[in-house]
Amino acid sequence: MNGGLYRSAHAAPDGEPQATEDGVTLISVDAQVVPGADAAQEQALPPESTGAVATGSGGGTAGQSAIMAVGSLVSRIIGFVRNALIGMALGTAVGNAYTTAQFLPGQIYELLLGGILSSVLVPLLVRRRKADPDGGEAFTQKLLTLAVVALGVATLLVVVIAPVITGIQVGGDNTEAYGDLVTRFAYLILPIIFFTGLSALIGAVLNVRGHFAAPMWAPILNNLVVIATCGLFIAIFSGDRITAESISPGAVLLIGAGTLLGMVVQALGLLPALRRVGFHWRWRWDPRSLGLREVGTLAGWMLCYVAANQVAVFVVVRILNRVAGEDSASVLAFNNVFLLTMMAHGIIGVSVMTALLPKMSAAAADGRYAEVSADLSRGIRLTAVALAPIAVVYGVLGAPIAVFLFQGGRFTNADALAAGTVLVVAAFAVLPLSISYLCTYAFYSLQGNKTAALINLPVVAVRIGAYFLLAAVLDRSLSAAGMTAANALSYLVSALISLAVLRRKIGRLNLGSVAVALVKVLVAAAVAAGAGLLVVRLMPGAGEPDGRGEAILQLLAGGSVILVVYLGVAALLRVREVSQVMGMVRRKVGR
Structure with a gap:
């Protein structure tokens, strides 16, 4: 999510975060949770096929896709501006406390709702929309009423015990002032749970009714509010010394x-869209009629998946x-670098997966496992070809990328170079991350929620x-880089285990x-990396x-050389997927 640490991609029409990556800083160290096969197939129905759904939907599936693509790009750009301003306004020490909060x-939120929303509630809403006389x-209305009450009570309880939560999260290695600052930020930021x-929930209702534009664009309002807040902060406190000990109330x-306020504005910004799709939100308290036992059973494995990630x-x-x-x-740099990692995955990996999932789901439903295998192997090849140059750019140009994006104000050149070191390590996570996602999508096409959850535990x-x-053997200054390396290793393990299990389930994987x-x-990536270096x-500046x-x-110089050399060597090696990727890019640009 732009503007924040990572969170799973729930209730997103294209697999990307909805009020998440473009909203507040929300995370989940493994964002592999995606809608189940049934949900993906049902949500893929054209908006015009549902009557009133077409109203305000942006003119059908193609129009919605274009709107979402533009919204995602704009939101990511604005999100990076937001994160850069947070670093400039707060610096590293206070920025770390803010990010921790x-x-x-x-x-x-993930434990309360995030993992359940797309895998259980969205498919349930789709089925009831098709089966019930009133759509x-x-x-x-009953589900939203219960969810709002539950979110409100949970948020209130969490705010009350904020000092206990932050005390556990921060640990005893920091100064008392730093821990107190995290708690003060937490009191103000924890109510975000309710509005997230x-x-x-509103986004899910809109998606089920074929409206995807508002959920994709609303997080931009969030980012703009936070950007304005950071600008005001810099204007008012530019002359003050900002540390954990000296920052004023x-x-x-x-x-x-x-x-x-940014998250409040984001939630309120979705309300007009509800009216446009013809949904009227009335207060209806009737939890017994919702079949919560069924919801609880379906949500069990997803909760297991999410809980493991939150640990x-x-x-x-x-x-x-x-x-x-x-x-x-530290925390702030880890956050910023992860956004860059997820951006690469969101642009390339999610595009490939979104195209393949309906085909894989349909083939799996008919028992045509050879086609599932062929689609999966093709997806891995396409993803690898498209992501390799991005990984090389991150690895070779990590420092200049970090300086260009994040340096300024209280975020010094030394801070940016330190973040650049983390980005260099993150380059090795880009490809394993997307391949592990592809495998998880394959499991969901096979309705293997339980299998995905069990694989996630090891x-x-x-x-x-x-x-x-890594925390024990590395110098403390390399902690963020070490944690990023640990993530990369886990993605690789996830991909290997998943491929082994998939082979047993569907046969040869090519x-x-x-x-x-x-x-x-x-080979092409290695040659391009050498030329870029x-x-x-x-x-x-010499790097x-x-x-x-x-x-x-x-x-400009390094990126151009890397791209040209990579494409040239790939062409010499006859990597046929290069032409497919270039064709896909040309079609998107043309559209």
Whole structure:
């Protein structure tokens, strides 16, 4: 999500986060949760096929896709502006405290609703919309009423025990002032849980009724509010010394309340869209008629999946908070780098998966497992070919990217270079992340929610073990890079385990052709990386730019060389997927 740490991709029409990656800083260290096969197939129905759904829907599926694509791109750009301004306004120490506080609503929201929304509630809403005489309106009103009450009570309880939660999250390695600052931010930011849930629920109702534009664009309102808040903060407190010990109550109130206001505006911004699709929100308290036992049964494995991920989130935040007060990359840098990692996955991996999932689901439903296997192997090859140059750019140009995006104000050149080191490590996570997602999509096409959840348990165990191991052996200044490396390792383990299980379920996976393609891609990527490193080393700054001017020069020269060399070597090696990817890009640009 732009503007924040990562969260699973729930209730998103194209697999991307909805009131998440473009909204508040919400995270979930493994965002592999996606709608089940049934949900994906049912939601793929054209808006015009549902009568009133077409109203305000933007002119059908193609129009909606274009609107969502533009909205996603704009939202990502604005999200990076937001994150850059947060660093500029707060600096590293206070920025780490602020980011830590923003982890909390994401973790709690995921446990309350996030994992259940797309896998259980959205398919349920779709079925009732098709089966009920009133198009599922009464059922939806009752469900929203119960959800709003439950979210409100849960949010109130969490705010009351905020000091206990932040005390556990921060740990005992920080100063009392730092822990107190996280708690003060948490009091203001934790109410986001309610408005995040409200926004996601409204978005789900809109999606079920064929309206995707508003949920995609509403998070931009959130980012704009936070950007305005950061600008006001910089204007008012530019001359103040901002540290955990010296920050004033007014400064904490401004940035915390502004963050909360952004989520409030996002949720309220969705209400007009409800009226446009003809849904009327009435208060109906009748939880017994909702069939909650069925919902609970369906949600069990998803809750297991999400809970395991949140344990990993808790561990990584606690470890990174050990160095949050030091002059090194920590929570804030980890957040910013993860956004870049997810951006690459969102642009490439999600596009491939969105195209393949309906075909895989249909083939799996008919028992045509050879087609599922063929689609999966093709998806892996396409994803690898498209993501390899991006991974090379991150690995070779990590420092200039971080300087260009994040340096300024209280976020110094040294802070940006430290974040660049984390981005270099994240380059090795880009491809395993998307391949593990592809495998998870394959499981969901096979209706294998339970299998996906069980695979996730050893993956999270590996991730947490790597967190502790790397935290113990690495210098504290490399903690964020180490945690990123642990994530990359866990994605690789997830992909390997998933492929092994899928082979047992559906037979051969054409791994021979996949391996050949991956070897060719790795060779092209290695040559491109070497050429890029050579060019960057010969430029002013030699890979460690001192300011945006040098960073832009390195990005233009290094990025151009990497892309040209990669495409040239891939062509010489006859990587046929290159032409397919280029064709896909040309079609999107033309459209």
